[in-house]
Amino acid sequence: MNLRRDVFQAIADPTRRAILLLLTTQTMTAGAIASNFDTARPTVSKHLQILTECELLKQEQNGREIYYQIDPKKMKEVADFLEPFRQMWDDKFNKLEALMKNHKSKNKK
């Protein structure tokens, strides 16, 4: 299972999580999605682009409109994937490393 490394970052963003939640029950156009947020439309478009690139969303052309929908397969993969667990430990170990580097220099003085 190969996932892009930034998938978890994609779902870590609150606006992008809100977009995913909106789309759990319906397919929507970018305009309809944007109308749910106070943020500027280009910002919402950027979020949609990131979610699409991570394959969490699929685009479907319907006449002149593009509808967005969740790609459940990918969502399931993310849920089972090790990345969130890895990131959790990576964060902790980064803290450990920084803490002990500091600890070392303090003790030298």
Add this chain to the structure above:
Amino acid sequence: MEQKTIITAEEGKQDIVVTREFEIPVELLFKAHTEPTLLEQWMGLTVLKLESKSHGSFEFETIRQGKVVFTANGTIHQVTPNKTIIRTFEMNNLLTGVRLEFLEFESITTNTSKLTMHMIYQSEKHRADQLKLPFANGLNMAHDRLQELLKINQ
């Protein structure tokens, strides 16, 4: 960029291996695991008890906004300074059960070291529950619509 922390969890098994190389000597890596005030800082919890010795035990808790949100405890089976810690680890009130942990500390150079954490769960199911935890926290599973969607597609 190469990832520093590597997780291995083979399909159909009940264990997880976490490895990480550090730019600190092995003595400091080990110390970060055995001194309560240090452990508290990088693990983000409060140490209620930590007897870093063979046949010792530990208790941790995390308090957010005055409420205890996480507690964990375990028995420390064996401690060999700068080499190994063998312990059990149980997160209370969660489905993950009790896991057995082998922590191996290795010196690479005088200023670099490596940690290998081998965690063994009671079953494959317990391991799966563990792996879902950080994901659930990240996505806020209170939104049950999404949870249902995940169930449907399982």
